[in-house]
Each structure stands twice: as structure tokens, then as C-alpha cells.
Amino acid sequence: MSSLNVKLSNKWLERTMSIDANGVLKTSSIINKANNKELLLPGGEEFLFVAYYGELMRILRCEQFQYVSHDINQLADGSQAIFYLELKPQLASGASPFAVGGGANEIEDNVWCEWDNDLGNIKVEVIFRIYEDHPVIRKKLRIINGDKVEIRLQDLAWEDVKLQKGLNRHVQYHYFTRQALQVTDSMDDCVMAVTWDGEDHGLLVATEAPGAMKRMELFKNEDKVRLLYNNSEETIFEWTLGRNETFETDAGFLVTFCGNWQDAVDGVYHQFVADKLAICRVDTVPGFTMNTWETFYNEINEQIVLENIEIAAELGMDAYQLDCGWYEAHGNYVPHSLKFPNGLEPIKAACDKHNMRLGLWMSVPVVAVNSPVALSHPEWFLSDENGDKGFMVAWKDTGIMCLQSDYKYWILEQMDAVIKKYGVELLKLDLAAVRDPYNPGKSIGCHSRNHHHPTQKSSNLGIYRSMFWIMDELRARNPNCLIDLTFELYGVLHGTDLAHVQHAHQNWIANQDTPYLDPFRRLLHTRSRIVPSYTLNFGSCHLTEAAAEQYGFWSALLSHGLYYGDLRKLSVAQKKHYQKWIAWVKAYRSELDFYAYSKVSNIFDAPDTPDHVDRRFNRYSFYEAGRVASQAARWDGTAKLNNEGEGLILIFRPSTCSIEESFIPFPWMRKNRSYQIVDVLAEKIMGSYMGDELCTGITLKMPLAQSVLVLQCKISE
Structure with missing residues (x-):
């Protein structure tokens, strides 16, 4: 056939796909x-995967597929290109399958002839999405089994390219806090x-594979x-395809940029994620929410909640969320008859009275072993390698239900009914489904042979996809309810990623209380x-603690106002303090929604405290999860500024930091504009500055340890 070049391009990035005379597609x-x-x-594989026919295995690379055709379709915000490929006959491709366990010994051609069929027994569609308003090209695969028998897919890579060499080439990884010449990471980085x-210049490389299923190899x-x-x-990928069944991979994408890579992350990358991937819209996020968890744990009741709602309303809170403990038992989501003898109707009425949003907590996969659903459907339990039910940590009075059983339909209806009955607008969905993040190596996928997964390995991604199906259904049925898919349910300690934000609005990433504000x-x-x-x-600071009044209050506002605390313990002075600043934030947010922005450039490094690492690497106890004492010796901060340089800059001096004065550039400002800078907490104007002066930097002072500067930046012209 004649060779062909197809250019996939926007104004920032061009990726050329070439088909050679042998019909091989390559970038x-x-x-x-x-x-x-x-x-x-040159030299990348483009894609590759392992296909098993029973115990016969073959590594399939792009070069073993024949180009058939391609389509390019124009979309409202760009275009989509699909390249259609079919597997070449075995003899034409020059490769043979081999038996697992047989080492390098290949099977004779006359023993296995399926690979010699006409073109088409396995088809691959290589799909690109090109955006006209972002420097992004996404890629994914669709694999169709057109053969007569079932095949199993493993070791699947949908992107495989080589990049330019250089002794000065580096990878920025681990949430952009580390640098190395080569990186291999599973579960964490996306x-x-x-x-x-x-x-x-440089390149951002991203994967949209979910949670514990993702893996990135850069220059390995x-x-x-x-x-x-x-x-x-642990959660190793496998997928089984029956005849004429299709598997579609998650996507990955490339982002080109010029200039500082930190600004590319803060800028073009973040804009793409917010515009095209994340389903959460910032204007739907409550300004201020109270959550009951670490203050009360399970010991909540009608009186506690009603009294706290009254004070929360007095402070100006927008939402009140009952965490674990409001129901009879995991898997039995009716109000606890002793704690809430009148049901949740009085709680809902109190929230409605004060125009507050009601939030609840529910477990998706974990149920009490004596709950009605567990007794009625023991076949729904996730099975471990010994045939026993899976469970989290040492909670042997509970068990994990497999989301790839019919349980997923049952739990969807339970959650939907609760949302509708009580008008729930914040729903926190929790506890382990695919792996226990507190107990590495335990409850990995499901070994049952009676669920909707052919093998234990195939249950890993399958459980994630069932999880996302539940989230998508809940959102479709209840568009006014924000869905929180917690890190425990997601299976990676403190983990979030680009798959998560496409299916759930938010992610409870950690439980923290006031002494641990720097970590x-x-x-x-x-x-x-x-x-x-x-x-x-x-889980953030308790508003009842002294450090919360400024240091903790504004630490949470790096994201949004979410707090703990028994509000009945607040003094009159504390109530007045929070009333004032909650009102200030809400008024300013109505003028400029600073929740939407988060920029650090190369100015603000992450706080220099220990990382909260998955217990694959550090086997700390359950109650140490997310709690690391501060060792911070430097200031940290975030610019919550729009593209014009207007908004807030929050700067923190930790309790262990001795630095009282620092010269800090503000590179986010327009150089030719004039800005007024206000010290919000001191309630005074610091001065007026030209943007180029702010970009160079100004000297700031914080004489007291464990303090915060809140700077309001406003164009003064």
C-alpha cells in the first residue's frame, strides 16, 4: 500500500501519524x-498488550496490526480521529504464540492455526481527541475480539513513544515535588x-486510568x-473479552508548553482539567460546611445535631453533614432508632429553616455481617484468596461486598432512596472496595467465580468501573447532590486523580485535625x-481550638471551608470572630470566587513536612493515617488569583519556622497594571504597586509563629 501521513494538530501541538508501505501505524x-x-x-511501540488464548500467550504490538482506514470528525471544541487496525495473520507478522511456562519455546505453526486466519480476528481502534482551545491531544484504544474464542488482555499500554534524549532531561513527579532522570510509578501519580x-519548553504526560490501576513509566x-x-x-490489570466484545482503555494525554513548567501545571494543564474533565463546578461547592466525624465519631444524636445546626446557622454556615453513625448499621441505612427516634426529618427541617444544605455519609461496599442485606445475600461478598469474605483492617464484624456482583444495583437504589427522602445535597461515600488502603496486600479484588468478573485480576478494574457507574447513576438521578468518593473507597491512601474527577464531584482525601495543619x-x-x-x-481543624481561629480557618480555605467542632463549646467572642470572617469570605466570593484558583509557580514549594505515604511503603498504624507532626522550617502559600492577578494570596508561617521576614515575588501579576494590596486580617491597605514591581517581589513580615497573611490583590486602575 502507499504510505500516508495524517497530521493531528491544534495551534500549540502537532502529532503526525504515519502509515508505512506495510500498513503499520506509528507516531x-x-x-x-x-x-x-x-x-x-523514532522507535516507540505506539501500543502493546498481551493476549491469552487459554494458556497460549502472544505479545501484540502495533506493528503486528494492519491499517484499514481512518476517520476524522469535527466536534464543537475540536476534532476526533480514529484509526482502524486489524491483526495481521501470524505468518505475515512473523510472530508465533508461545505457551505460558514454556520459556522461549514457541509452538509450531501447525499446532496453532488461529493466528493464521484472515485479517480481523482482533481489531484495534486508536482514538485521538484534539482540542482547539487547549494544547492537548488525548489518546485511548478500543480493542474488539472478533475471534471464535475468549481472550484475556494483560500488560496493556495504550501510549508508547520515545522522546528526545539529553543529559539534562528530567522528570518532575510525585505531585511535582521530586525530580529524577527516570520514573516508574503505580497507583499514585497521574x-x-x-x-x-x-x-x-517541555511536555506534560498524563494518564486517566483510575486509582490503583494506573501506571506510568517515563524513561524506564x-x-x-x-x-x-x-x-x-497488588491490583494487576486483566480483562476478558468474549467473541465480539469490546474493551475501551482509559485515556492519556500530552500537553506541550513553553516557559516555566510550574506555570504550565498551574495554567494550561489546570485549565484543561477544570474545563474538560472535572464534573464539579466551583459555584456548586458550599462556602462553609460542618462535618461531625472527628468531633463526635459515631456518637451523634438528634440533640447534638440540632443544637449544632442552630449555631452553625448563626455563624453563617452553608451546609451541615452527618458523618458515620446516623443509621442502624453499615448496610442498613435507616436512622438509628435510639440516636434519632424521630428519624432525620427534624434534622432536614432545621437545615431547611436556615437555608442550609444537608449532608450524609454512607458506605458503598462495606456492610455489617448481621445486616439484612448480608444475611439475605451472602453470595455478594467479595471473596479473598482463601474463599473468605474480604474486610477492612480488623473490622471482622463487617465485610466488603463486591461491586461486580448484583450488589451494585441494590446499593444504588439504597443511596438514591436516602438522597430523595431527606433531600441530601452532600453525600460522602466511603470504605474500601477494590483494595484496603490501610492494609496493603489484603482484600485485593474479588476471587469469587459467581460475580460479573471472570477472574480475580479482571475484578480490579471492573470494580472501579462499577464504582463509576454507581456515581454516574447517582448524579444523573440527583443533579443537585454533590457526590464525594473518598480515598478509602478509591483504594489509594490520600489518592485522587484524573479518573476520579470525571465521575465524582469531590474526594475526602484525608482525616486531619488541628495539631496537624502543616502536613x-x-x-x-x-x-x-x-x-x-x-x-x-x-477532615480539617476543629473550630473550637485556638489555632483554628486564623491559622486553621485559612488553611482550609486553600480548598474551601470545611471544618469539625462541637459548636456548643464556642465562646461568645469566638462566635463573633467566625461570624465576621465567614461573612467576609462569602461576600468576597460573590465578588470573585477565589475557590476556583490555586497557583504556586516556582514561588511556593509544598510545606516542608513529611509526606503522607501509602502504607505500601510505611506501615504506620490506622490512627496515624494522615497525622504527621510538623517539621516545617519555611513559609508556604498559594495564590488564589485569576488570570488578571486579582484574588487572594494566602501565606503561612508554621509554628516550627523561625523566619520572620521574606522577600516574595508575585509572578502572577500583569506587569503593566497597577494593584492595590490589602492586608485582610490587619484590615489595612499595604500599598499600591505596579505589576512589574510585584513580579520582582516585595518584602513581607510575619513576626509571630503559626500565623497567616491574607493578601487581597485588586487592580486599582
Whole structure:
């Protein structure tokens, strides 16, 4: 056949797909059009996966598929290109399957002839999405089994390209807090930056695979960048395709940029995620919410909640959320007869009276072993490798239900009924489904043979997809309810990513209380680099504690106002304090919604406290999860500014930091504009400055440890 080049392009990025004379599709060029730099080296695989026919295995690469045709369709915000490929006959491709366990010994051609069929026994569609308003091209695969027998897919990579060499090439990873020459990561990172020292450009590489299923390999094998499913740690990918069944991978994407890579993360990357991926809209997020969890744990009742709602309304809170403990038992979501003898109707009425949104908590997969659903349907339990029911940590009075059984239909109806009965507008969905983040190696997927997954490995991604189906159904049925899919349900300690934000509005990423505010801000800083900050929920400070009045109150506002506390314990002075500042924030948010922005550039590093790492690497106890004492020795902060440089800059001096004065540039300002800077907490104007002066920097002072500067920036022309 004749060779062919197809250019996939917007005004920032061009990716050329070439079909050679043998019908092989490959990426032949990736150009940053802003500076006309070629980023690609030849030699990438484009995609690859392992296909099993029973115990016969074959590694299938793009070169073993024959180009058939392609379509390019114009869309409202860009275009979509689909390249249609079919597997070549075995003899034409020059490859043979081999038996698992047989080493390098290949099976003779006359023993296995399925690979010699006419073209078409396996088809692949390579799908690209090109955006005209973002420097982004997304890619995914669709694999169709046209063969006579079932096949199993493993080791699936939907992106495999080589990038330009250079001794000065680096990868920025671990939520952009670390740098290395090569990186391999499973479960945690969903986006990394490739930079070349001395070069004024780079590339962001992102995966949309979910939770514990994602894996990124950047330069593990020389110059290769590979996006694939987890193939080595706990939740290993596998998918079974019957005849004529289709599997569609999650997507990945490339973002080109010029200039500072930090600004590319804050700018073009964040804008794309907020505009095209995240379903949460910032104007739907309550300004201020109270949550009952760490203040009361399970010990909530009608009197406690009603008294707290009255004070929350007095303070100006927008929402009140009952966490774990309002119901009879996990899996039996009727109000607890002793704690709430009148049901939740009085709670709902109190919220309605004060125009507050009601929030509740529910477990999606975990049920009490003596609950009606567990007794009626023991076949729905997730089974471990020994055939026993799976459970979280040491909670043996509960069990995990498999979301790839018919349980998913039952729990959807339970949650939908609760939302509708009580007018729930915030729903926190919790507890482990695919892996227990507190107990690595335990309850990994489901070993049952009677559910909707052929194998244990195939249940891993399958459970995520069932989880997302539940979230999508709940949102469709209840468009006014914000859905919080917690990190426990998501299966990665303090984890969030680009798949999560496409199916749930928010993610409870950690439980933190007042003594741990600096590590809490590190979590907000690092996770806000990869997803919008307003999608992050958290256990934050108790408003009843002294450190909360300024330091804790504003720490939470790096995302949004979400707090703990028994409000009955607030003094008259504390109530007046919170009334004043809650009213100020709400008024300012109506003028400029600073919740929408989170920028750090290369000015504000993440707080220098220890990371909250998954217990795959650090086996700390359950009650240490997310609680790390501060060791911070420097200031930290975030600019919550719009593209004109208007908004708030929040700067914190930790209790362990001795620095009283610092010179800080504000590179987010328009150089030719004049700004007025207001010290919000001191309630005074600091001065007027030209944007170029602010970009160079100004000297700021915080004489007291554990304090915060809140700077309001406003164009004064």
C-alpha cells in the first residue's frame, strides 16, 4: 500500500501519524508548535498488550496490526480521529504464540492455526481527541475480539513513544515535588512533567486510568514514555473479552508548553482539567460546611445535631453533614432508632429553616455481617484468596461486598432512596472496595467465580468501573447532590486523580485535625497540583481550638471551608470572630470566587513536612493515617488569583519556622497594571504597586509563629 501521513494538530501541538508501505501505524512526529521543537524520537511501540488464548500467550504490538482506514470528525471544541487496525495473520507478522511456562519455546505453526486466519480476528481502534482551545491531544484504544474464542488482555499500554534524549532531561513527579532522570510509578501519580534543563519548553504526560490501576513509566527503558495499567503491584490489570466484545482503555494525554513548567501545571494543564474533565463546578461547592466525624465519631444524636445546626446557622454556615453513625448499621441505612427516634426529618427541617444544605455519609461496599442485606445475600461478598469474605483492617464484624456482583444495583437504589427522602445535597461515600488502603496486600479484588468478573485480576478494574457507574447513576438521578468518593473507597491512601474527577464531584482525601495543619496544607498543595482544589474534601481543624481561629480557618480555605467542632463549646467572642470572617469570605466570593484558583509557580514549594505515604511503603498504624507532626522550617502559600492577578494570596508561617521576614515575588501579576494590596486580617491597605514591581517581589513580615497573611490583590486602575 502507499504510505500516508495524517497530521493531528491544534495551534500549540502537532502529532503526525504515519502509515508505512506495510500498513503499520506509528507516531512519526510530536511538535511543540510554539517553538517548532520536535519532541519525538523514532522507535516507540505506539501500543502493546498481551493476549491469552487459554494458556497460549502472544505479545501484540502495533506493528503486528494492519491499517484499514481512518476517520476524522469535527466536534464543537475540536476534532476526533480514529484509526482502524486489524491483526495481521501470524505468518505475515512473523510472530508465533508461545505457551505460558514454556520459556522461549514457541509452538509450531501447525499446532496453532488461529493466528493464521484472515485479517480481523482482533481489531484495534486508536482514538485521538484534539482540542482547539487547549494544547492537548488525548489518546485511548478500543480493542474488539472478533475471534471464535475468549481472550484475556494483560500488560496493556495504550501510549508508547520515545522522546528526545539529553543529559539534562528530567522528570518532575510525585505531585511535582521530586525530580529524577527516570520514573516508574503505580497507583499514585497521574501526571508528570518532562523538562530539559536550559530549554524553554517541555511536555506534560498524563494518564486517566483510575486509582490503583494506573501506571506510568517515563524513561524506564531508555527514552520511552509509556502509559499503561498496573502490571506489578497488588491490583494487576486483566480483562476478558468474549467473541465480539469490546474493551475501551482509559485515556492519556500530552500537553506541550513553553516557559516555566510550574506555570504550565498551574495554567494550561489546570485549565484543561477544570474545563474538560472535572464534573464539579466551583459555584456548586458550599462556602462553609460542618462535618461531625472527628468531633463526635459515631456518637451523634438528634440533640447534638440540632443544637449544632442552630449555631452553625448563626455563624453563617452553608451546609451541615452527618458523618458515620446516623443509621442502624453499615448496610442498613435507616436512622438509628435510639440516636434519632424521630428519624432525620427534624434534622432536614432545621437545615431547611436556615437555608442550609444537608449532608450524609454512607458506605458503598462495606456492610455489617448481621445486616439484612448480608444475611439475605451472602453470595455478594467479595471473596479473598482463601474463599473468605474480604474486610477492612480488623473490622471482622463487617465485610466488603463486591461491586461486580448484583450488589451494585441494590446499593444504588439504597443511596438514591436516602438522597430523595431527606433531600441530601452532600453525600460522602466511603470504605474500601477494590483494595484496603490501610492494609496493603489484603482484600485485593474479588476471587469469587459467581460475580460479573471472570477472574480475580479482571475484578480490579471492573470494580472501579462499577464504582463509576454507581456515581454516574447517582448524579444523573440527583443533579443537585454533590457526590464525594473518598480515598478509602478509591483504594489509594490520600489518592485522587484524573479518573476520579470525571465521575465524582469531590474526594475526602484525608482525616486531619488541628495539631496537624502543616502536613494538611502539604496534602492540599500537592493534590491541588493535579486536580482542582475545590474537588478536595478533608477532615480539617476543629473550630473550637485556638489555632483554628486564623491559622486553621485559612488553611482550609486553600480548598474551601470545611471544618469539625462541637459548636456548643464556642465562646461568645469566638462566635463573633467566625461570624465576621465567614461573612467576609462569602461576600468576597460573590465578588470573585477565589475557590476556583490555586497557583504556586516556582514561588511556593509544598510545606516542608513529611509526606503522607501509602502504607505500601510505611506501615504506620490506622490512627496515624494522615497525622504527621510538623517539621516545617519555611513559609508556604498559594495564590488564589485569576488570570488578571486579582484574588487572594494566602501565606503561612508554621509554628516550627523561625523566619520572620521574606522577600516574595508575585509572578502572577500583569506587569503593566497597577494593584492595590490589602492586608485582610490587619484590615489595612499595604500599598499600591505596579505589576512589574510585584513580579520582582516585595518584602513581607510575619513576626509571630503559626500565623497567616491574607493578601487581597485588586487592580486599582
